[in-house]
Amino acid sequence: MRTSWHDIWGSARGPVMGLAPQTRLLSGATIFAACMVAPAATLQGPLIVIGATVMWLIACRPPLKVVRGALVLGLVLFLPYFLLLPIIPVDPSPGIGRWWHAVAVPWGVLLRGLSGMLVSIGTVASLSASDLREGLLRLPVPRVVSAILLQIVHQAATLFYETRRVASAVAVRGASNARVTGWRVLSSLPRVWLPRIIVRAERVAAAMELRGYCDGDLRSFRQHRMGLADGAALVLAIGVLGLSVMARIRGIA
Amino acid sequence: MNDPALAYQEVIVRYEPEEEATVKSVTFSVAAGERVALVGLNGSGKTTLLLTTVGLIPHEGEIRVGGVKLTHGTLSQIRDRIGFLFNVPEDQLLFPKVIDDVAFGLLRRGLCLAEASSKALQALDALGAAHLAESPLHHLSHGQKQRVALAGALATDPPLLLLDEPSAGLDPPGRRALAQVLNGLGAAMVVATHDLDFGARLCTRFIMLEQGRLVFDGADATDVLRRWEAGKFEHS
Secondary structure (H helix, E strand, O other), X not given: OOOHHHHHHOOOOOHHHHOOHHHHHHHHHHHHHHHHHOOOOOOHHHHHHHHHHHHHHHHHOOOHHHHHHHHHHHHHHHHHHHHHHHHOOOOOOOOOXXXXXXXXXXXXXXXXXXXXXXHHHHHHHOOOHHHHHHHHHHOOOOHHHHHHHHHHHHHHHHHHHHHHHHHHHHHHOOOOOHHHHHHHHHHHHHHXXXXXXXXXXXXXXXXXXXXXXXXXXXXXXXXXOOOHHXXXXXXXXXXXXXXXXXXXXXXXX | OOOOOEXXXXXXXXXXXXXXXXXXXXXXXXXXXXXXXXXXXXXXXHHHHHHHHOOOOOOEEEEEEOOEEOOOOOHHHHHHOEEEXXXXXXXXXXXXXXXXXXXXXXXXXXXXXXXXXXXXXXXXXXOOOHHHOOOEHHHOOHHHXXXXXXXXXXXXXXXXXXXXXXXXXXXXXXXXXXXXXXXXXXXXXXXXOOOHHHHHHHOXXXXXEEOOEEEEEEOOHHHHHHHHHOOOOOOO
């Protein structure tokens, strides 16, 4: 089922969709951790990170345009770190190693940043808002944290539609083309959008209080059974994390 | 056990201590099963009074629901007896899927998942919205959201319903159907509305607020209309 969440992020169509939501969430988090832990300055580290990221994306199969967008955004965000190369102190020893010492810093930022973004996008695309709720409720996450997180996700989707309505209103009321509309929406954020959000947040808080949203235990709406495939996926993800940790320890040694 | 479903005794509500009161010494009661339309111009205090009744705004005076006085200690007991519809239904829909949202109140009251889902579906069906059960909330129209929010309020079968503009955003057949559904319920209700036709179809008593004061309490909608049209209640 497509949900508003998927209107924003796109919907995954890979084999992970057959797994229980908590498996998807936990596997994604474990692969993410593996990408962050692996050393960037060794040969094995980047191989593990790139391999794990590509495998996870294949397993999730988020829409290509979302992956492309994330890649472009990641490169825009992280490539400029290479501009800092001239001011990063180099290794005083002679040879190619002296430059690698400096390059390793922005390379680590690029590798971890980009892989983290792609793994997160794969994971998010594989979870509808209902799946996220079911997944969180089955993991040892404090209930208050789950409740707040789920409401942030739910309201973020509402705000997405609110922003679209504001953009339509701005377009109808005088902006002549998409670029002008975009600019006007952006400039109207503090005056139009923010007060609306604050008022809305107050009303939602009142409704949450009245409906007892945070009282007692959050209850699950579905019954998911963990199967063999869930176990295999978790073992694989933990295996990748183990490899990353080993590569890290070797790198330090 | 002749306690009224709802009773206000000299209720005063102000948002800030120094400010003029939004609701000024309002006293009336609603008998069990009675259906009351709360009418008045924008800013007359209708929504404030409803929100105060469920303890969302502090008040002076006394509010009793089913004989139980509204205090901090009785708040959850009172809220469990009330089905509430906010005037912006989107605000009270807290779950991504329709059926989950409607079932939430039932699960909170300790029903098992199967029972809660079945009752939620019944409530949706009563409002002609059973086909929306599996839909994502963000894809619904305003009228559909209104019906889902109302289904959530009705699902727990509360003895008192407080409905803020329930007919707003509904098309004429939708309004008629809603009035029919609400007419079939045994619960007492207070319906804040500008829609006198809808109020007349549903309620047996009209209470009018003007700038926070109760200025009319009667059974005839035409009286309300006459007073309205005579311009007695225009904004000052």
